[in-house]
Amino acid sequence: MRIENHPILEFKRGNEIKFYFDGEEIIGYEGDTVASALHAAGVRVLGESVFKHRPRGFYCAIGNCSSCLMTVNGESNVRTCITPLKEKMTVEIQKGKGEIL
Amino acid sequence: MFDYNGVPSKEMVSSVFPSEERINKGPVAVIECYKEIPCNPCATSCKVGAIKPFDDINDLPDINHEACTGCSVCVSACPGLAIMVIDGSKSDESIVFRIPYEFSPLPQENEIVDGLDRFGKKICEVIVLRVQNLPYQDKTPIIHVEVAREFLYDFRNIKVVK
Amino acid sequence: MKTTDIVIVGGGPAGLTAAISAASSGAEVTIFERSPQIGGQLIKQTHMFFGSEKQYASHRGFRIADYLLDELNKYKDKVKIYKNATVLGIYEDGVITVDLDGEYIKMLPKRIIVATGANEKIIPFPGNDLPGVYGAGAVQTLMNVYGVKPADKVLMVGAGNIGLIVSYQLMQAGVEVAAIITDLFITGYHVHASKIARMGVPILSGYTVKEIVGEEQVEKAIIAKIDKQWNIIEGTDIEYDVDAVCLSVGLSPLVELLGQANCELRFISELGGYVPIRNLDYRTTNENIFVAGDITGIEEASSAMVEGYIAGLTAAKDIACIHDDYENKISDYRNQLDGLRSGPHSGRLRQGIEKLMGGNK
Numbered sequence: 001m002r003i004e005n006h007p008i009l010e011f012k013r014g015n016e017i018k019f020y021f022d023g024e025e026i027i028g029y030e031g032d033t034v035a036s037a038l039h040a041a042g043v044r045v046l047g048e049s050v051f052k053h054r055p056r057g058f059y060c061a062i063g064n065c066s067s068c069l070m071t072v073n074g075e076s077n078v079r080t081c082i083t084p085l086k087e088k089m090t091v092e093i094q095k096g097k098g099e100i101l
Numbered sequence: 102m103f104d105y106n107g108v109p110s111k112e113m114v115s116s117v118f119p120s121e122e123r124i125n126k127g128p129v130a131v132i133e134c135y136k137e138i139p140c141n142p143c144a145t146s147c148k149v150g151a152i153k154p155f156d157d158i159n160d161l162p163d164i165n166h167e168a169c170t171g172c173s174v175c176v177s178a179c180p181g182l183a184i185m186v187i188d189g190s191k192s193d194e195s196i197v198f199r200i201p202y203e204f205s206p207l208p209q210e211n212e213i214v215d216g217l218d219r220f221g222k223k224i225c226e227v228i229v230l231r232v233q234n235l236p237y238q239d240k241t242p243i244i245h246v247e248v249a250r251e252f253l254y255d256f257r258n259i260k261v262v263k
Numbered sequence: 264m265k266t267t268d269i270v271i272v273g274g275g276p277a278g279l280t281a282a283i284s285a286a287s288s289g290a291e292v293t294i295f296e297r298s299p300q301i302g303g304q305l306i307k308q309t310h311m312f313f314g315s316e317k318q319y320a321s322h323r324g325f326r327i328a329d330y331l332l333d334e335l336n337k338y339k340d341k342v343k344i345y346k347n348a349t350v351l352g353i354y355e356d357g358v359i360t361v362d363l364d365g366e367y368i369k370m371l372p373k374r375i376i377v378a379t380g381a382n383e384k385i386i387p388f389p390g391n392d393l394p395g396v397y398g399a400g401a402v403q404t405l406m407n408v409y410g411v412k413p414a415d416k417v418l419m420v421g422a423g424n425i426g427l428i429v430s431y432q433l434m435q436a437g438v439e440v441a442a443i444i445t446d447l448f449i450t451g452y453h454v455h456a457s458k459i460a461r462m463g464v465p466i467l468s469g470y471t472v473k474e475i476v477g478e479e480q481v482e483k484a485i486i487a488k489i490d491k492q493w494n495i496i497e498g499t500d501i502e503y504d505v506d507a508v509c510l511s512v513g514l515s516p517l518v519e520l521l522g523q524a525n526c527e528l529r530f531i532s533e534l535g536g537y538v539p540i541r542n543l544d545y546r547t548t549n550e551n552i553f554v555a556g557d558i559t560g561i562e563e564a565s566s567a568m569v570e571g572y573i574a575g576l577t578a579a580k581d582i583a584c585i586h587d588d589y590e591n592k593i594s595d596y597r598n599q600l601d602g603l604r605s606g607p608h609s610g611r612l613r614q615g616i617e618k619l620m621g622g623n624k
Contacts, residue, residue, distance in 0.1 A: 036408075059383070082297060
């Protein structure tokens with residue numbers, strides 16, 4: 001959910017950006033990261049652990065902890081918390097360790 | 102308990118209050134900064150020299166309540182929102198409090214809002230006299246509310262009831 | 264191979280002030296910042312800063328990022344800033360490698376200032392890996408940078424400055440804070456604690472997280488009292504229906520690049536973990552590498568800015584770019600740091616610096 005009224009900040013949202021999460025179309029805004037756009041759309045489970053398949057969400061939001069890694073445009077292990085959202089991106093929950101190119 | 106729940110004791114609160122005589126003369130600042138931290142904007146923002154300049158940046162504020170004019174500049178300058186201005190000159194029954202309030206929605210003038218103590222517990226209802234939100238305050242509005250005098254040492258916050 | 268005088272790793276408060284110092288000394292500077300924005304953690308700080316006028320006290324943190332960028336802009340001929348740029352390694356020959364928006368580049372700077380900051384710690388309890396268990400700073404980024412409401416109701420773990428400030432900012436964003444819990448007592452500034460307490464949010468000392476319950480994500484938090492050995496006392500459970508739990512249980516300096524570059528590190532718990540051995544000029548044991556900010560030990564952003572000013576001056580001086588007012592500036596910055604670190608609130612920090620530096624702080 002987006003914050004609309006804030007006592008200190010004014011959020012100037014950029015243009016709408018359409019992207020796909022596991023095939024489903026979602027709208028974010030210019031200035032979003034992949035993870036912030038997913039959270040705004042109510043998606044908090046971003047992946048699963050490699051061996052026990054436990055759900056994973058983001059933790060640090062500074063591109064450090066690896067908890068938000070997803071497959072973006074076919075590239076695995078993308079740090080979605082610091083990756084700017086772009087038009088028509090395909091974002092997928094990653095199974096396993098992902099392919100190294 | 103202060104170290105465990107963040108709520109100052111009654112003794113701590115009354116130790117930083119001006120005399121009732123001073124309160125009844127007109128607006129005066131009350132600074133609830135009980136622990137030394139590296140911070141001095143209260144002193145540097147005071148235009149009348151009532152808050153003594155710090156020798157060390159960790160000093161506790163030292164305010165001369167007699168010299169304080171209640172101008173309220175320090176209220177929105179204090180990063181800890183630890184300062185309020187109180188005024189007992191309006192009537193024998195009430196105290197006008199000016200408190201910093203950084204939430205939306207802001208109350209409106211003449212609106213009745215809940216009066217809260219230092220635990221955030223509702224203790225009374227108070228009327229909003231003025232909402233002061235000038236550019237220099239940079240989004241730390243100061244709300245003027247009239248509070249029954251019996252809550253002089255207990256009132257500390259408001260809750261807008263919408 | 265691309266070259267430059269000074270590369271600064273990290274565009275937060277320390278990196279930006281280091282760049283201002285170095286560029287105003289005449290050095291050519293390149294900043295690499297891995298986030299999409301410049302300013303590091305400043306850009307999500309909506310509260311007013313403490314300290315003195317010299318560290319922009321009483322100004323909101325996100326505005327300070329703008330002030331620093333405006334100042335840096337005065338030297339725009341000398342400064343290059345790259346966002347979405349993750350420094351991957353610092354090699355023996357001094358070459359650094361960077362993932363610049365997907366492109367792999369190499370650079371050979373004369374000096375490097377590492378100002379990478381710190382990472383939020385986590386504590387062990389069942390369910391600590393569930394989505395909805397977030398670093399408090401991460402939640403602050405989500406709501407204050409991206410304008411996204413992180414949850415409806417939150418339990419905050421930790422009553423240091425970050426835990427207290429983020430709790431207040433959660434309420435400003437319209438999120439309910441069920442409680443703030445801490446193992447021992449309030450370690451942040453009491454003025455922050457008091458302003459949260461008077462909002463009606465209980466601060467509970469002597470508690471820990473017993474378990475977080477949820478199928479796919481956080482649905483419930485169970486806390487319990489602990490005894491002096493940190494064992495849970497049975498029968499003291501409190502349950503909260505929350506959809507997020509924020510952890511503000513300390514930070515660790517991000518020293519990986521320094522480790523790779525053979526800078527000697529030492530574990531000093533008072534400073535947050537492994538920190539580089541450094542001298543008064545903020546030079547590490549690798550003579551071409553300087554440090555500033557939380558990487559040198561966890562402190563407030565005010566100190567990080569002052570450390571950055573110092574490291575920028577000293578690194579520039581090392582390549583014969585000497586600021587006109589070098590001596591006065593260095594001594595003023597050292598005095599500022601002494602002041603910021605001298606109060607009763609900084610006891611642990613001083614112990615840590617003492618362990619690191621011995622007699623030379």
